[in-house]
Amino acid sequence: MEVFEPNSWDQVSLTDCKLNCIIGVLPAERNNKQLLSFNIDLFLDTRASAESCDLYHSSDYSLVKVIVERLLDEGRFQLLETAAEAIAHILLHETFSCQLGFPKFVRISLRKPEIFDDGTIPQVTIVRQEAQLQVDLDLEQIFKCHDLEVKTDEESGFVVSFS
DSSP: OOOOOGGGSEEEEEEEEEEEEOOOSSHHHHHSOEEEEEEEEEEEOOHHHHHHOOGGGSOOHHHHHHHHHHHHHHHOOSOHHHHHHHHHHHHHSHHHHGGGTOOSEEEEEEEOTTSSTTSOOOEEEEEEEGGGSOTTOOHHHHHGGGTEEEEOOTTTSOEEEEO
C-alpha cells in the first residue's frame, strides 16, 4: 500500500463549500437543516490532463461538487464520520474515479460551523486511498441506511440515485 505523502501528488481541491442539510444524532438535528461546510482534496497525477487539454484526463470538480452536495443534502447522515466515509467511497470507487482523473487518495473535511454558540467548530477529516476500500465494495450496502441507491448504468457506468 502506498504511503500518503501529499507533497508527492498533484492536488485538485474544492474548498469552503457550504450547504444546509440534515446531519446529526440529536432530535433537533434530525428535523432541522444546519450549515455544513466541507473541503475535498483529490490527490492524483495531472500531467495527462495538462498535456491533452482534455477534461477526460482531468478531475471534473463540478461533478465532484454536485455529487458531494447531493449526497450530503439527501443522505441525512447521523455522523460526520459516516458522511466522510461515504464521500470517500464514491470518489475512489473505480467506476466513478475515471471521471475524476483516477485519484490515488482523497482527503475529506466536514465541519459544523454553527453548532456551538461560542464559535467552537467540530470537524472530521479523513484521508483514504483506493487500497483501503473493500475489494468487493458494495455501495448499495453502504448507502442502504441513508435512503440512497446506487445503480449501474450501461452508458455512464455509475449512477447514484436518491430516493
